[in-house]
Amino acid sequence: MIKVRIPTPLRPLTKNQGEVDVTAGSIADLVNTLEASYPGIKARLCDDSGELRRFVNIYVNEEDIRFLKGKDTALKSGDEVSIVPAIAGG
């Protein structure tokens, strides 16, 4: 089981849950699994070509997947995934 932290802007899609548990072997897998449970979330994370958007960061534990293997970054049970979008409010 992997714990996924959902940021405030995406919580309307997860019935306001700040954390959801999923089973997934990679980030790509995780995105598809989330989409199956919470339709619409994939479009917020990925662009039309399926690539992760450049203003949304995904961390496995404390590491940014852009500096790991991107969407192919492997996940194992017990990992914590954080979705962190750029925010601009001041």
Add this chain to the structure above:
Amino acid sequence: MELTESEIQRYSRHIILQDVGGKGQLKLKRAKVLLIGAGGLGSPAGLYLAAAGIGTIGLVDGDVVDLSNLQRQIMHSTATLGKPKVESGKKTLSAINPEITINAYHQLVDAENILPLVSQYDIVLDGSDNFTTRFLVNDACFFAKKTLISASMFRFEGQLTTIKPHAGYPCYRCLYPEPPPAGLVPNCQEAGVLGVLAGTMGILQASEAIKEILGTGETIADKLLIYDALDMKFRKVGRPKDPACPLCGSNPKIKDLSMDYTVSCTI
């Protein structure tokens, strides 16, 4: 430059701290800090930086005080409704500490005016409310080699990091390579923001600025702090330097401020 008798008294609780002392307080007095945005983040940061004895504080903001600002922008008051935020802020900060200099710039920052402005200061705090300004401020501080303390917020969530690529750390574009296109991210006006969150994040910015000036403590330049006020959780994630960064990477594409910074973050 020395501390006067009244300054020694005013800052006595700083001066007895081992990590500040008389020398540290003099560093604060000599320091020049620019606040981009005199709103939710700039207000609490400005209040504490003024109280702490930062010798020169610049306030830059093109807006006037609106009634809907007062839920979080504590530098302003009902009495200053309709006045330029920088004038309202200057009045408040001067009342707290008349020993310091406050420069008010009633203007929006843009690619033309930002470099001369930033160059006059040692440290910049970004408390702006849009991605256009955030990317512009990052790039300007990179070219001017100024340390930037960046905070932002959305509803119940805040983010904070220190940006100093001139000291080998990543820039804002290493963290977020591109701003969101129009329509994907609502702004504060449309999304709402917990007023007190502005206080938390702005004061953390002020704290990091003071540490930078004193040269003490741990920097957050290689981390991103994420604060969730609802869950009462502070989390830090890693923030590595991107070797392919278009600004601070080894083969930069951005060499000046001539690009089009305009992005809309409204729905």
